[in-house]
Amino acid sequence: MLKEQLERIVGENNVSTRSSELYCYSFDASQVKGKADAVVRPQTTEQVADIVRLAAELGLPVIARGAGSGLCGGAVPVNGGIVLDLSSMDRIVDIDIDNLQVTVEPGVVHEKLNQALSPYGFFFPPDPGSTAMCTIGGLMANNGSGMRCVKYGTTRNYVLDLEVVMADGKIVRTGSRTLKTASGYDLTDLMIGSEGTLGIITQAILRLHPLPRARSVILASFETTTLAGRAVVKILSAGIIPSACEILDSTAIETVRKYDPSVELPDAGAILLIEVDGMENAVKEEAKTVGQVCSELASEIRVASTADESARLWKARRLVGAAISRIDPKRSRVYVGEDIGVPIKELPGMLEYVRSLSEEFAIPIMTYGHIGDGNLHTGMTMDMLDEKGMEIVNTVADRIYRHAIELGGTVSAEHGVGKARESYMELEHPTSMAVMRMIKKALDPQGILNPGKMGL
């Protein structure tokens, strides 16, 4: 019955209720599991609106999904219902360079968007690690960002206007084609980061940024993470906003060295990888200044003078993810406690805290992060079938979440809340959760949009 109703909207080939296919939509890249009643692949905004109206009639959940690369169960149908696979709505509708904007459907893969923009000399700055698979819709739903956030901000800084299907099936435009506006409530930013709980994004107008002409990378080694943290503040105070500013602690350094001995990483308490970008001479000047500023605190500084050298220095950072996963073939990386954010001054202390947990619970934890914006990623691996081990991982994650909140931080800086972190929402937002619930109730009174997420 549901299948037939959906088929009338999107055609036979775009609906499935076969259990083998439903299984593929029962998880994302996290440990969260669910079970859909049906999966549907709409091709147009009108189809999305019709599906939402049908779901509202039937009182069924509707869960928007992009690539399924999320790390918190945001797109997992934990309460059943209809999974809206938006990956077929993947057109780049209009590249409008003169207005510095591009119109896209939500299913466009991040990497493809930047490939399409590159010939014009422009780019969409957010740069998630999952660029090769994640969709722009998913990025918007979670306010994703990546390494370049220090200088370029998060996804929300680049969204001018959204087309959204609301819980009653109405199609709404939230913003404007202008680069700035002071007219009306900022519904665009309300939708960004709402993880499909307030509406389904079916189109977006994004602001573009000119591609920098040059980039340079500086590697600085420090005896302690605290010294590295102080160097970051000094760099920023010197008037330089790096395009990336990454930290690796000693565990991360050791793991990468063990994984690939050819990576020439110094033996240090912590290293910073700092990237600056912009005009050619500016990049040279900034790289020099970064080196000078760090020299008082660092034990060693290497400044890449060629693109090749930059790539070599950057290699260590790119290897971190792979190094974690391949330490032990029996263990998988568990994505919990992996995306906290703290005020930047607190990051060195947070790194020390994670190291103490690693010792206390006797499990290896690799820590690395976007120190320029206070975002720390931790990598824990575990044999998923080892119940006791998983319990330890979850205990460690719990301690990490709580400590981040105590420091005035957040349980998620860029991956989202979803199901995995919803139990921490009251703790992190003790006064504002009530306001979030009022808004949720006002815009989705039946609670059909991605229920069971974000603690709402």
Place this chain on the structure above:
Amino acid sequence: MLKEQLERIVGENNVSTRSSELYCYSFDASQVKGKADAVVRPQTTEQVADIVRLAAELGLPVIARGAGSGLCGGAVPVNGGIVLDLSSMDRIVDIDIDNLQVTVEPGVVHEKLNQALSPYGFFFPPDPGSTAMCTIGGLMANNGSGMRCVKYGTTRNYVLDLEVVMADGKIVRTGSRTLKTASGYDLTDLMIGSEGTLGIITQAILRLHPLPRARSVILASFETTTLAGRAVVKILSAGIIPSACEILDSTAIETVRKYDPSVELPDAGAILLIEVDGMENAVKEEAKTVGQVCSELASEIRVASTADESARLWKARRLVGAAISRIDPKRSRVYVGEDIGVPIKELPGMLEYVRSLSEEFAIPIMTYGHIGDGNLHTGMTMDMLDEKGMEIVNTVADRIYRHAIELGGTVSAEHGVGKARESYMELEHPTSMAVMRMIKKALDPQGILNPGKMGL
């Protein structure tokens, strides 16, 4: 009765119901007029909460007010009620350079904040023309910006966290001390630009930016506004984001020259004033590139090589406001149709349209604007007692608003909607006004927060 109740909250000296004082709170810098029942000057968040609770009990409107420098009647008590004068809550609570943030109360005057930050080598980038008087609270309520928006964005790009008194008197924190977050609905951005209709901002944590080390100004003259518009796109495509990019049309040029003949402005169809900022060498490189990029389209280019020269070139732009107001001592500047925003490609056409209106209605209109972000300011003057004349001014403003909306633009890019522009909200936001009303109703069911504004 009301007076006594308010006095119990804030003390005798901080309440007034005398008509002479109420008169001072019956208007802002626009033509909108209202009448308050009482004016109250709270000193603490708790007092604001008590006042809002009292207003809720009595069903009285509460109108937050900063400096009263608004240009759309946003802080005018059009339906009576209690005006909350927040100018006494003007403490800079904490300058936290290591975390790149500052905590302020809403009554802090914009200029004073930047004066306090300057010794640390940091600043709060939004730069409204009213810097000497406007408050940070007013800037946030209207998402103000100014000339530096092209590169630095608007006020909302710098607000990390707000303390807000909701319509029921509850005190809520909307954000986080982290520089980025993906946890929960973005209530901070919902409050920014909501003009006191969803809550009263009592404290804010703002993100800081390092002060640029150098600045340079380029003046480029063009035969037509269209050529100037094309030059802007070419500059941006060359990878340069100017810190300011202003346009003056021929009427503006003539008016400034007439007002102050010492200003050496070229006789042109339009001029661009382009400012670049950053590291010393970068600024030189960028200024040179801007000159090269413009050279094919411009009839004349002057690049300032010293700070003095920059100041001289910039003088013309700063004189525009004064020049308008002093053309004729009998006439005052009327702030209607003065703040539209359009997609940047449409700005030259919009300038031509305004010029055609000036001819059709035979009134002088000076146009100038932030072409880098599509924001156009128009200056019309009129004898306020001349009813017929005022009718013409309002007709012209109406045409300007409608044309901006037709071009995919907005009736306000940075001044706000308030009372002055509320009748255009349905036209500009045909689908989303219903959503804004749902949110308003959910968060302020009695409608006591700044009623009669924004078309809600």
